[in-house]
Amino acid sequence: MKKHLLLLSFIFVSFISYAHLGGISGIVTHQATNLPMSGVTVQLTGLGKSTVTNENGKYQFEGLVSSKYKIEFSHVGYKPQVIEVVVSDNQTQFIKMLLSDADIELSEVVVSSQRAHDQQLINSVDIKLRPITNSQEILRMVPGLFIGQHAGGGKAEQIFLRGFDLDHGTDIRLTVDGMPVNMVSHAHGQGYADLHFVIPELVQGVDFKKGPYATDKGNFTTAGWVDFRTKDALERSFVKLEAGQFDTYRAVAGIDLLGQKGKDKSQAAYIASEYSFTNSYFDNPQNFNRLNVFGKYHGHITPSTNLTFTASTFWSKWNHSGQIPDRALESGLIGFYGSIDPTEGGETSRTNANVQLVTVTPSNFVIKNQLFYSNYNFELFSNFTFFLEDSLNGDQIKQKEQRNLYGYNGSISKQAYVGKSSWTTTVGVQYRHDLTDRSELSHTKDRSVTLDPYQLGDVNELNASVYADELIQINDRFTVNAGVRLDYFRASYQDYLLQPVTRNHAADAIISPKLNFYYTFNPRVQLYLNSGKGFHSNDTRVVVPQGGKQILPGAYGSDFGVIFKPFPKMFINAAAWYLWMQQEFVYVGDAGVIEPSGKSKRQGLDLSVRYQLTKSLYADVDLSTAKPRAIGETEGMNYLPLAPVFTSTGGLSLQMQNGISGSLRYRYLANRAANEDNSIVAKGYFVGDMQLNYAKKNYNLGLSVQNLLNTKWKETQFATLSRLKNETEPVEEIHFTPGTPFFAKLSLTLFF
Template identity: 80%
Template sequence: MKGYFTLLLLLVLSLEARAHLGSISGTVYDQVKKLPLKGVTVQLSGLGRATVTNELGQYRFDGLVNAHYKVELSHIGFRAQVLDVSVQEDRTAFLKTFLSNADIELSEVVVSSQRAHDQQLITSLDIKQRPITNSQEILRMVPGLFIGQHAGGGKAEQIFLRGFDLDHGTDIRLTVDGMPVNMVSHAHGQGYADLHFVIPELVQGVDFKKGPYHTDKGNFTTAGWVDFRTIDALDRSFVKLEAGRYDTFRTVAGIDLLGQKGKDRNQSAYVASEYSFTNSYFDNPQHFNRWNIFAKYHGHISPNTNLTLTGSSFRSRWNHSGQIPDRAYEAGQIGFFGSIDPSEGGETSRSNLNAQLVTVTPGNFVVKNQLFYSNYNFELYSNFTFFLEDSLNGDQIRQKERRNLYGYNGSISRQYDAGKTRWTTTLGAQYCQDITSDSELSHTKDRSVTLGRLQLGDINELNAAIYADELVQVSDRFTVNAGLRLDYFRSQYKDKLGQPVTTRHATDAILSPKLNFYYTFSPRLQLYLNSGKGFHSNDTRVVVPQGGKQILPGAYGSDLGMIFKPFPKMLINAAAWYLWLAQEFVYVGDAGVIEPSGKSKRQGIDLSVRYQLTRSLYADVDISSAKPRAIGEREGMNYLPLAPLFCSTGGLSLQMPNGLSGSLRYRYMANRPANEDNSIIAKGYFVSDLQVNYGRKNYNIGLSVQNLLNTKWKETQFATESRLKNEAEPVNEIHFTPGTPFFARLSLTLFFGK
């Protein structure tokens, strides 16, 4: 009993002592845009206590004794600050800090346990220093990720990552401001992800992570995920003009609608538009047109609540030369940039509405709510096999759909402190519904005659999910993250070609656990072990006829890696990884779609190195190797077609104080199997690019050169069985889309306002 009273007395005394402790509370802003900065690292010098700012730029430290403290603030792309603060008992010291832009210094990058589970980041500075013609090309900046265009710029690019031929998005989740880009049960293939509705100049940053290790990332998150973040405010209004080879020109304009008065009220609004045209480098002119318009409002509707409203609309129309067989080019029947069926092409459009509301309650709960809607149209004419099926009219197909996409993302999270232990609890709910009308696959001729319908129907696919996530910083060195996600799918298909017309549906659910460990030995070294389960959903038109079998095949992955700073100006990120899939997706050339196949496994190594050679010159190299194999097939017949085995990117980037900047880049992909027995090879390539900018206060001049050495290369390749006109027998060989030859563009950007 005496011991009990002693313990109770000590508890009362400790609570009494804690009741008289003080606090530090602050908000961090962007000095130019006057908007709060999320993700700023805030540390109390010498105490091993640190945090990051929330969505409203806020941070807080409680339980501080009466003393003087140094508060260190740092954020990539901004000048670090150190503040002296005096804390008194029973009082809170309030700080308001503005960070100014600064060149990136690798010596200031600290390996921190507080940022252990954060995604990697691509900044707007990186984007400006690369020769980019559209937002899809920003994906190339993700280490180890390659893209290939096989419709001349109109269709979504083919994506490669971690030993995957991801087609147009089967196993990578792409989002823009949290809104999904991937489309389930798409007319051209599962997970089709077209990013061309994003204007590159409006991308503030890109978050990404490889593997299925984040609880809030659902469908298609197996190889990884990428989230584009558009800017909340323009620094100034601008007009940009571009012109280049092959009748190429482009114009972009952005107008700040509120100006300085809006910034003073922590509000911003702008509208931007883009128009592009090119005939491209193919023998048959593309007549490629793309229109984009984008508008955004961001502001504080109360001291602890911000509202973001975004609207955009996009339309594109083009002709393309399609994939050509090796034999036609080698025999001189057509040129390297020629075409077998010059009537291929298509058009697509997408309009989006996106509303995001973030509130920090008096109890320090962060509540996020997001509603989004997209209206989408797609029509594509392709000819993969030429005269294999129809020797008279040819094998051209039309893939077409109209789609409405509705969705919601919501979460509530709170950070708790107990000495050096800090944990963040997050609960979330997500909902997405895709409804298509007349999803079609038809046999056509010359884009004008319909010879027969192969598929026609309506799809209604619903995905609802809930998740719980716990991030625990056990000490200033050790962090644990655990999460559990539950996804429910309902797939419905109305077959309009059936006699009679039938409507059938199938349902399924899947649990996805995640467990991640991070140990920070010092500000120079961190080891981590990621593990988790992800999945990719299957096409409604596949699972409904099968009675709902294998709607949601799982994927199990793990990463063992390190982040290492051997020198103050060098940063190394390396990981050994493994991924097992219950069901592989395989491209089927004659239908231009992907179909489910058997089990598969992949393992490999990723290495990224960043080195600051001088104050103005940076070097980087990314190397990725993988061993992808089908499971259950005999040795020698278990290759995964087009899966990359070894690839590398890298280069030099320059950022001078006098306004001169730019980069010299390379990308290399090694030979890889094009079919299951490796008897047909997709040839590798090495391509280099150049970007040079000169900027002053009111203007910027840029020179972009793609394929600086004018290398002849094949951007996309497929092993396809086809028959040319007058051929007696079909041939199975490489069919390719040629890569960009030397392509130079000049740009002029004019800025208006302060």
């Protein structure tokens, strides 16, 4: 009985003592826009206590004894701030802090245990040093990711990452402000992801992770995921004009709609537009046109709730020269930039609406709600095999669709403290519904005559999911993340080519567990072990005829890596990784579709290094090796076509106080197998680019040069069986799209 009384007395005294303790809370905002900043590190110097600001820029420390405290605020690319605060009993001091932009100092970059699971240190550095200036550079912000364009700029890029030929997005999940980019059961191929509706100058940040380790990321998250974040506000309105070789012209404008009035009320609104035209470097003029219009509002609708509304529309039309067989070039039939079928080309458009609502309740629950809608149109004319199937009219095909995409993302999370441990629990639901109208694959001639329909039907595909995620910071060094998600798919296809017209269905579900460990030795060294299951869905037109078999093949991966700073101005991220796939996708060139194949495995090493050579000069290099192989095939016959085995990118970046900045960059892709037995090889390439800028208060002059050394290179390559018009027998060999030659472009940006 005495023991119980003593325990109750101790609890009572502890409660009374805690009740007299004070606290510190506050908000961090951006000086130029006055908008809240999330992800800012806030530390109590000397106490080992730190936290990060939430989605509303707020932070809080509780249980502080009456004393004077020193608080440090830091964020990559912003000037750090240190202040002193006196805490009294029973009082919580509220501090509002403004952070301003500053030059990158790698010595200030800290490996944090607070954000072990979602640290974006590499990209936070890169986005500050290498501003995105063209649509290709958007995807190249991901270390180790390569892209190739095989339609002159109008079609989505072909993507390569971690031993994958991802085609246009089969195994990488791409989003913009949380809105999906990948299109399921697309007319051109599963996972087709066209990012050209994003205006490069509006990209604020790029979050990514390689592998299937994030609980809130679902379909296509096998090789990894990338989320592009657009700016919530413009610091200043601007107009940008560009002109370059090959009849290349571009105009971009961004207008701040609220100005100082908005800054006083912690809200922002702007509208931006982009128009591009080029005939490009091909022998047949590309006549490429692209128009983008983008608008965004971001602000507080209540003191604890942020509203973000984004609307955009995009349209593009172009001609392209298609893929060139090696023998046509070697025989002199066409030149390096020529064409077998000059009538290829396409037209596409996308209109988006995206509403995001983030609420932080008084008890620190973070509630996120997002609704999005896209209306999408696509029409593409291609000829991969020339006269293989039809020796008279040729093999040109048309791929066409009209799509409405609806979706919702919602989550609620809460961080709780137990002693020195913190627990962040997140529960979420996601919903996506794709409806296409008369998705078409047809045999055509001269881009005007339809000869024979191959496929014609409506796709109705639903993906609903729930997930739970637990992030446990056991102590100042050790963090564990565990999660699980359940995805349900229901797909139907109404086939208009069958008589009578029929609609068939398929449905399936998949569970994806995740488990990740992080150990932070100190602010310079962190080890991590990621493991998880992901998946990619198969095309509705493939799974419905099979009665739903293999609709959701799984992928199992693991990463063992280290983030460390051996020197104050050097930052390194290295990882060994493994991925096992239950089913591959194989690109079928003559039909222009994706079909499922067998099992595969990949393993490799990734290395990223960032080093500040001087106060103004920075170096970076990314290396990636991979061994991709098909499982169950004979040795020597188990290569995965076009899968990269070694890639490297890197360069030097310069940022001087007098307004001069620039970069010299390279990218290298090694030789790789183009078919299963490696008898046909896709040749590698080394290409260098240059960027030079001179900035003053109200204007910026820029010069960019792609392919600085004027290398002749094959940007995309396929092993394809084709027949030219006068050939009696078909030939399987490399078919390629030539990469850009030396291409210089000038730009002038005016700020007001």
